[in-house]
Amino acid sequence: MIRWDWIGGNLDQIASATLDHLVLTVIAVGVGFAISLALGLAAHRRRVLYGPVAGIAGLLYTIPSLALFAILVPFTGLTLLTAEIGLVSYTLLILVRGVVSGLDGVPADALDAAAGMGYDATRRLFRVELPLALPVIVASVRLATVSTIGLVMVTALIGEGGLGQLMLRGFNRGFPTMIYVGVVVSVALAVVLDLLLVGLQRRLMPWTRARSG
Amino acid sequence: MAAPRAATVEFEHVSKHYDARALARGAPGAVNDLSLTVPAGRLCVLVGPSGCGKTTLLKMVNRLIEPTAGRVLIDGVDVATRDVTDLRRGIGYVIQQVGLFPHQTIAENVATVPRLLGWPVARRRERADELLRLVGLEPGTYAARYPAQLSGGERQRVGVARALAADPPIMLMDEPFGAVDPIVRGRLQDELLRLQEQLAKTILFVTHDVDEAIKMGDLVAVFREGGVLAQFGLPAEILARPASPFVASFVGTDRGLKRLSLLRVEDLVLVPAVTAPVGAAGSTDLRAALDDAFPWLLLLDDAARPVAWVAGSDIAPGVPLAAAPSVAALPRFDLRTTLKDALSALLDADVHAGIATGRDGRVLGLVTVGGIAGVLRGQGDGRGDHRGDDRGDGQP
Numbered sequence: 298m299i300r301w302d303w304i305g306g307n308l309d310q311i312a313s314a315t316l317d318h319l320v321l322t323v324i325a326v327g328v329g330f331a332i333s334l335a336l337g338l339a340a341h342r343r344r345v346l347y348g349p350v351a352g353i354a355g356l357l358y359t360i361p362s363l364a365l366f367a368i369l370v371p372f373t374g375l376t377l378l379t380a381e382i383g384l385v386s387y388t389l390l391i392l393v394r395g396v397v398s399g400l401d402g403v404p405a406d407a408l409d410a411a412a413g414m415g416y417d418a419t420r421r422l423f424r425v426e427l428p429l430a431l432p433v434i435v436a437s438v439r440l441a442t443v444s445t446i447g448l449v450m451v452t453a454l455i456g457e458g459g460l461g462q463l464m465l466r467g468f469n470r471g472f473p474t475m476i477y478v479g480v481v482v483s484v485a486l487a488v489v490l491d492l493l494l495v496g497l498q499r500r501l502m503p504w505t506r507a508r509s510g
Numbered sequence: 511m512a513a514p515r516a517a518t519v520e521f522e523h524v525s526k527h528y529d530a531r532a533l534a535r536g537a538p539g540a541v542n543d544l545s546l547t548v549p550a551g552r553l554c555v556l557v558g559p560s561g562c563g564k565t566t567l568l569k570m571v572n573r574l575i576e577p578t579a580g581r582v583l584i585d586g587v588d589v590a591t592r593d594v595t596d597l598r599r600g601i602g603y604v605i606q607q608v609g610l611f612p613h614q615t616i617a618e619n620v621a622t623v624p625r626l627l628g629w630p631v632a633r634r635r636e637r638a639d640e641l642l643r644l645v646g647l648e649p650g651t652y653a654a655r656y657p658a659q660l661s662g663g664e665r666q667r668v669g670v671a672r673a674l675a676a677d678p679p680i681m682l683m684d685e686p687f688g689a690v691d692p693i694v695r696g697r698l699q700d701e702l703l704r705l706q707e708q709l710a711k712t713i714l715f716v717t718h719d720v721d722e723a724i725k726m727g728d729l730v731a732v733f734r735e736g737g738v739l740a741q742f743g744l745p746a747e748i749l750a751r752p753a754s755p756f757v758a759s760f761v762g763t764d765r766g767l768k769r770l771s772l773l774r775v776e777d778l779v780l781v782p783a784v785t786a787p788v789g790a791a792g793s794t795d796l797r798a799a800l801d802d803a804f805p806w807l808l809l810l811d812d813a814a815r816p817v818a819w820v821a822g823s824d825i826a827p828g829v830p831l832a833a834a835p836s837v838a839a840l841p842r843f844d845l846r847t848t849l850k851d852a853l854s855a856l857l858d859a860d861v862h863a864g865i866a867t868g869r870d871g872r873v874l875g876l877v878t879v880g881g882i883a884g885v886l887r888g889q890g891d892g893r894g895d896h897r898g899d900d901r902g903d904g905q906p
Contacts, residue, residue: 410609413572413682414623414672415598428613504613507656 300474311463315482318459321449322490324381326442329388336389337396338422347397354390362387362451370455380452387448388441395437399430432505435498439491446487450479460486516550516712517585517679519571524580526566526737540566541737543580548729550585550679553706553713555727557720559760563737564716568682571714572601584680599623602673602681602711606688608665610657616642616668617653623676641671646701663694670702674709681713688717699725720761724749724768732757746772766886770850775843775866778885780875783808783865788817788832792825806861807831808839808873815871816842819861842867845874849882856882 304311336354340347357365365383373379403426411425427434453461460479467475499506526541541563548554556564569575570582573594582589589597610619618625620641621634629637639649645667657665666687673681686702687695699722706713717723723730724745731742734756741753749769752758761768784799785808800807805822809831816839820831841855841864856864856879864877 404607404609404612406605406607406609407611408609409574409605409607410603411611413574413598413601413603413605413609415595415626417595420626425611429611431613502613504656504658507659 298473299477300472303472303474304478311478311482314460314463314479315486316459317457318446318449318461318483318486321377321380321384321452321457321459322442322445322486325384325445325449326388326438328381329385329392329441329445330438332385333389333392333396337393337400340393340397341400350393351390351397354393357386358390360386362448363454366452366455375456377457379455380449380457383452384445384448388445391437391441391444395434395440396430399433399437400426402433403429428502431502432498435494435501439494442490442494443487446483446490450483515677515679516552516710518550518583519548519554519680519712519714520583520586521546521567521570522581522583524567524570524577524582526563526570526575527578541570541577544737544739545580546731546739546742548712548714550712551710552728553703553715553726554729554731555715555717555723556731556733557717557723557727558733558740559735560718561735562733564733565684566737567733568684568714568716571680571682572598572603595626599626599676600678600680602675602678604669604673604681604683604686606685608657608669608689610665610668610672612657614656615653616647616655616657616660617649619657619668620671620675622672623678627676637675638671641674642668644674644705645671647671662690663698666690666694666698667701670705679712681711683713683715685716685718687722688719695722702726721768724761724772732760734760767850769886770853770882771848773849773885774845775847775849775852775877776845778849778866778877778881780866781863781878781881783873783876785810785873786820786831787812790831791827792829792831793827797822797825804863804878806863808865809836810873813871814873816865816867816873837861839865841865843877844869849885852877853879853882 336346336350340350362383365386366379369379369382373382407425407429408421411421416425449457449459450461450464452458453465458465460483464476464479467473467479521544524541524544528540544563544567556567558564566575570577571584571589573589576590610616611622614622617635617638620638621629624634624637638653642649642652647664647667652660652664652668657668660668666689669686673683687698690698703726715726717726723732727745729743730745730748732740732748734740740760741748741757746769748757749761749765749772752761752765758765784796784801784806786796788809788811796807800822807820807822807825809817809820811817818832818836818839820836824835825831837860840861841852841859843852843855843864843866845866845868852864856862856877862879866874866877868874
């Protein structure tokens with residue numbers, strides 16, 4: 298069923314597809330996170346913004362991925378940019394919500410104490426609010442990463458796609474081994490990135506592990 | 511510890527109205543035209559029912575709330591003219607929920623203000639250790655822990671240590687012990703009083719609990735709804751002479767009993783005891799010396815320390831006194847015992863008189879229920895508030 302000899306002979310092709318997949322994912326989550334952090338902070342400060350921001354992010358999320366790429370191609374062509382616009386759009390809903398609910402979850406008494414002890418707004422944001430919001434924010438980044446790895450597959454249809462390319466070619470040629478490799482490696486990629494983020498979380502937030510006892 | 515520093519806090523015709531339209535209709539604000547001066551180095555309790563504006567007033571000092579009218583002065587300087595972060599870094603702030611930063615260790619939490627002030631790391635660490643010891647937490651055990659690993663009482667201690675970190679002349683404490691159980695609260699109160707004896711900061715302490723106010727305050731400001739100052743004075747004064755029916759009902763119908771906790775055996779006129787040395791023989795003279803209302807003789811050892819009570823009816827001429835049936839010479843009080851504790855012990859005792867002894871254990875005289883009642887009747891001039899008296903100018 299599985300052609301191990303093909304796998305053995307095409308390791309470089311698999312590796313380069315995996316790397317493409319990884320790069321597409323990291324750019325999407327990175328850019329999506331930067332945008333979401335800005336939007337989330339703005340929406341947290343000015344509550345009236347949260348409705349529109351969440352609404353637009355939600356609307357983007359409901360557009361089927363194929364349709365979104367079809368709409369974009371006439372404007373941006375079959376390019377990395379097209380792929381990333383779509384991928385970034387899909388991370389926004391998860392990440393904006395993560396940032397806002399993370400900031401909302403910061404204990405009011407810690408903020409009161411911070412203000413009373415003479416933190417200015419910037420310092421309070423970076424030293425108190427963001428660190429305390431981090432567990433929720435990192436959880437949303439993990440979710441966004443895993444879901445982006447899946448979506449990257451779809452970008453194979455506009456000439457990108459990393460492991461998606463491999464699967465698409467396997468499908469067109471009626472060669473299941475390529476499909477299996479695509480599935481297994483993308484799942485492995487998701488697991489590895491998730492574990493890395495968990496590790497980062499534990500390293501950055503030792504206090505989340507400290508409980509009485 | 512640095513030399514004690516304190517500052518005078520003055521509220522000058524301060525008002526706070528949250529709703530301009532309600533104000534136009536004549537509705538009262540959260541605080542109304544309030545003037546109050548807290549002398550340097552005193553612990554002033556702001557007490558009153560919820561909605562009386564006491565927390566609002568407290569937060570005006572560090573400008574977490576700005577008054578609608580009037581001024582707040584620290585050592586004569588209007589806080590509105592000060593840079594707000596500078597001002598706050600110079601004022602200790604303790605709140606009921608403590609507000610420790612969960613993501614920082616205890617040592618980091620304590621060193622918050624020194625960090626904001628840019629102290630070098632080594633000095634911050636040293637200061638955190640010093641303060642943890644001051645509030646009774648061993649740095650070796652606690653410094654590296656996170657707030658989630660501490661009990662409520664321990665967290666509250668850390669909150670106090672953090673507020674003291676930069677040695678501020680003023681501390682604002684908003685129901686600091688409201689969230690811990692009564693036993694821990696009592697202990698924390700005692701510790702704060704002990705600390706304050708040493709530090710002599712100007713402390714504004716908000717509570718809704720009259721007993722806490724009486725126990726903690728050098729001075730007590732009683733507020734009523736709508737942010738009106740109902741009475742300001744020494745705790746004993748407020749209990750003895752409530753300025754209005756509101757204050758009288760707020761401090762409670764048991765205010766006589768509450769006053770007892772402010773008075774000590776040294777405030778009493780002691781009743782002289784009829785005494786005899788152990789081994790002395792009974793005589794009709796000794797019997798005659800006893801009062802019918804209190805027919806007990808106190809046996810003393812060689813050093814004039816109390817040994818036992820002897821009932822008058824057991825005194826027989828020629829019979830050595832120690833051989834007669836006697837009762838243990840209890841209860842005993844020293845001069846610092848509060849009259850509340852003394853009365854409670856008296857009511858439990860076999861003989862309804864307590865023995866006041868000096869430091870060397872010698873009998874100074876007797877404490878009686880009548881004597882305690884007498885001092886309550888006679889006392890109404892604020893005498894007996896030792897925390898106030900110790901520092902000289904007792905009047906606000």
